[in-house]
Amino acid sequence: MRMFYENFPFFCVFLALLSGILTTLVRDGKKARAVTLAMLLCAAVLNGAVFLETSLRNVNFTYAMGAFPAPWGNELRAGPVESMLCTVFCLVMLFSLMGGGKDLEEDILPEKQNLYYIMMDLLAASLFALSYTNDMFTGYVFIEINTIAACSIVMARDCGQTILATIRYLIMSLVGSGVFLFGVSMLYTITGHLLMPSLYPAVTALFDNDSLHYPLAVLSGMMCVGLAVKSALFPFHTWLPTAHGSATTASSAVLSGVVLKGYIILLIKIMCRVFTPEEIGSLGVGSVLFVLGACAMIYGSVWAVRETHAKRMIAYSSVAQVGYIYLGLGLCTPAGITAAIFQIVAHAFTKPLLFIATGGLIRASGHQKKLYYLRGAAWRNVAAGLGFTVGGLSMVGLPLLAGFVTKLVLGQAALAEEIPQWQMITALAAIAVSSLLNAWYYLPVILQIWKKEPEPRGPEGEVYDEHKENPGLSFRTAVLCMSIVVVLLGCLARPFVQLIARGVALL
Amino acid sequence: MKKPLWYEKLERWVEGDSPALPEPLAHVENPEPVKEEEAPVQHGPSLLRSAGGTAMNRLTTAFGILCCAIFALLMLTTVAYLPRFGDADNAPENETSRRYIEQGLEEVGATNLVTNIILVYRGFDTYGESCVLFLGATAVIMLLEADRKNTSQKDRLALRRSDALDEEERNQILGHITTVLMPVIFLYGLYILCNGHLSPGGGFAGGSILGGALILCENAFGARRVQSFFNHKVYHIIKVGALILYAVLICYTIYVGANGLPNLIPLGTPGSILSAGIILPINVAVGLEVACTMYAFYTYFGRGDL
Structure with missing residues (x-):
């Protein structure tokens, strides 16, 4: 029998998704804001509980999303690092929305404020999923959610400058996701797996075969570059200053404080759970x-x-x-x-x-x-x-x-x-x-x-x-x-x- | 009192672009400084932009082509290492796909094995995908819904005039054919939706047929006729209702499966219409979501409203 706290990562993802969906029915920006803040607070508590439990016991756990464990079904995996980062993300988003509230009310039309909070909810969901995922393809799906939501919170302040910034951000972001997807599909072709626990032994076995070092270098490079484009690593950073500089205050804070980091966590998980850091270094x-x-x-x-x-x-x-x-x-x-x-x-x-x-x-x-x-x-x-x-x-x-x-x-x-x-x-x-x-x-x-x-x-x-x-x-x-x-x-x-x-x- | 030299130096450093310096900057002399909002977006080094437009442009284009060529070369050389498509001993022919094929029918219950994989084995991913649709529609509404920032009074009048014009000169042939075809198309869409667990098709395919039918309706009979049965309220209720239904079903399956509790949703006899547990209602929910999203994309791009 599973400990009850092990359900919390799954609860957090769906809590954020559902509050986003239900916010569609709330036309009033103030109520939508309350829903989002409450959701972030709840998620912070749940993630914090997971963090306390896992760090006190010094364990991590896998959570099959359904009756089918790896390599058949989707999985989440939570440990001290993932849960700590998710807690940090919740708190930062909460503070950013609190601190940027006044600018937000002025910058975004009242009838569209509820849409802004929907984006924030889904952004939170995607960050949780990116941190907790144990599956490369789930990672890709939530990268997409993250991209659309992140572009929308730049666009929300509807002026010429933000629209231009959004277009540049969207194009760069999509290039990043595309390159990442190429990497994932190549990895699937040569290993036959998408879940990290099955990929790890398969990749280790491939390293013994010298002839496959080249495709491994290319595909790991593509995944890293794809995520680097999205997290604005030099020289792929050109979209960042306009996007972060022109958006409304809360968006700028969330984008640079949290959104860039979601991709980096996925990268860290790939480095440690699919490859090993030494393998990435040797490639x-x-x-x-x-x-x-x-x-x-x-x-x-x-x-x-x-x-x-x-x-x-x-x-x-x-x-x-x-x-x-x-x-x-x-x-x-x-x-x-x-x-x-x-x-x-x-x-x-x-x-x-x-x-x-x-x-x-x-x-x-x-x-x-x-x-x-x-x-x-x-x-x-x-x-x-x-x-x-x-x-x-x-x-x-x-x-x-x-x-x-x-x-x-x-x-x-x-x-x-x-x-x-x-x-x-x-x-x-x-x-x-x-x-x-x-x-x-x-x-x-x-x-x-x-x-x-x-x-x-x-x-x-x-x-x-x-x-x-x-x-x-x-x-x-x-x-x-x-x-x-x-x-x-x-x-x-x-x-x-x-x-x-x-x-x-x-x- | 004269300030000491070091203090003056410090002050200049602190005051960076201060107009109090011996060389005042333009924005002080200019009574109307360029407002930030209207200023053209500055991107990248201004050095590059000022260094002559066309030569720089050509260089950038050449650099872009070079990058693409290198990337293409990288991809092509890598493809040589990948296994041939369709070989029996390829890596993806492993225990994962074997279980999907051999035990899928028994474990999940749909004769359409692809549906088993996307809606149950990897159901969380697919829920994510339908949230992408929801998010896409929301982003389009955020950008395009007519408001005082993006639509002027003139735009609104022009739209109303062209609507009135359309109303007068409706295409008779299109109207009649649509009247005949519409029930058939709707029926076909519903069939694909509800039969998704038994034959190729399912929510995404059936939903796009329904969405296409709505778009055809809008073209043949005008936006006002469609609005009479598909307005904001209906749109939101269907969209949110479908996603909530989907979420409840998938959450239940995940929670029950992960905690080792018995799943109370019966699987039924494989092959009959009421079988495969959660797959049929999920297909219906996904189909409604897809239809709404397609129609919303179409109308928001065209009219800025439903």
Whole structure:
């Protein structure tokens, strides 16, 4: 007899899907919002329960979706890592929707707000399924759901810029899913399986046959590249800055904090459960991811330095932060994967915090998005200013904050004995340069927003009223909670990293 | 009081694009700065865009062709390693497909073995696929449903005028033939739907026939006639009802199967119309969903409304 908590991953997926479907009948945006927030809260509790159970017992379990186990039917598989990430996703989406609520009401027509929340519900469902799946094809199906929902939340703010951004995002995304599907179908042709537990021995057997290394390299490369396009790894990131920079605040926060990560988790599962990290490394795919990750860390930061539009600057910084994740994955060691997962969690809280805080600052500055007009905005919306400061300093890598731990863990993983010399030097150099660049563009903005202007003025000389903008309770709660998590991740780093390392060993 | 030099330097760094600098930027001198929303989307390096349009375009095109060629080469060389199609000892001829073929009828109960696989063995995937349809329709509504941002008063008048014109000059031949054919098409669609577990067909195929029939109706008799029986309310009720029915059935099957509880839905005699447990109602639900989605795509693209 199965433990009851083992049903929770399945409940979460269907809870999110059903609340999306039922929201169609709710025409009122406010009620739809309540349904979505309640769903996210429930899912956070359920996923959190799975996380507690699996991490306390140090186990993971497979859950057959029906009476037929692998290799015949669909399966889910949950362990500490998957359930932790799902809990993080729920909380981040919850905070993003809370913090971006006011912008959302203004940016999206009232009669279409319920549709926006349907997209959010299905996005949550797809993230749960991508994290928990034990089946390559289920992964593909929910990648499709994720793509459509993610494009729709960019499109929801119906203006020329977002439509263009959506078209670019959609095309790049579809290229990514197509390439991934090619990889999966080739894998099926040479192994005859779609479920990870059956694929693992089949792939291991294929590795003994030297003549099949080439197709294995091509298909694993295709799956990795497909997922890399969707998670905006350099040089496939071109869609990201416009999409994340022009969407409504909540969408930007969810897209960069959560959506990019869903694909990376699937990639980690493929790396660990279909192949082994060493196999990926020996095929050369690991090195490609490593080099692209290092390039992304520097390239994204360079473009962020040049950017004068607040949200696009943060979006470029996402390109760099995704690079950190791929740098860790490219090392192809458990320590590297642990560092990547830590970065996923750290970035999942930090980036939405920055987007939400920037949204608040922009609102307090008469909706001006140029950095220049944000000067002194922190005094007009103190919560947003504090949030931006915490998030920005974490990105720079100040100790006691989450971003520092990422750099530290990544550096430690690169210093391990089995890592080749060139990778170690590249990784350390990339971390050093990227940290410098991060400081270069975040610190001036932090100083600017706290600079007290005697009479803050907009582009047409209008004076902003100091007390006109009340950010509201839910905005303050969201920013405060995310800031606290960023600080906690930085302070309680050791137990948390150990927890992830134990989970990675179980993958 | 004169500021020390280091302080001035720090200030310049902090103030990045400040107009207070010796070289003020354009947006301060310009009384009406370019608004962010209307600004053309800036993508990629501005350096590249300014470096002459056509030469750059040609280079980009060449680069794109090169990428495609490399990708094609990669795919073609890989295909050489894949096993020949249809060989008896290919990898997919394993215990998985053997069980689907040998025990599918007995375990799941539909004589159409493909239906067994997609709706029961891998039922979760297929539920995901029907959610893709739901999501696609929702995204289209989000983008195209007429609202004050995407439709002007003029557009609305033009649509009403062309509707009135259509109403006057309805195509007589199309109308008469549709009147004769419509019941047959609907019946055929329903047959494919309800017979999906016994013969080739099922929800996706039958649903697209029904959707096609609705589109034909709209063309032959005008949108208003279709609206009289298929309006927003009906559309939402059918769509949500079908998906909920599907979800309930699949959740029950998954929950019961995963927890080792007895499945109370009878499988019936293979080959009879009321057999194969959840497959028949699921096929009907999928068919209704597909028909609604197809018709919604058609009308929202054409008219921006149902």
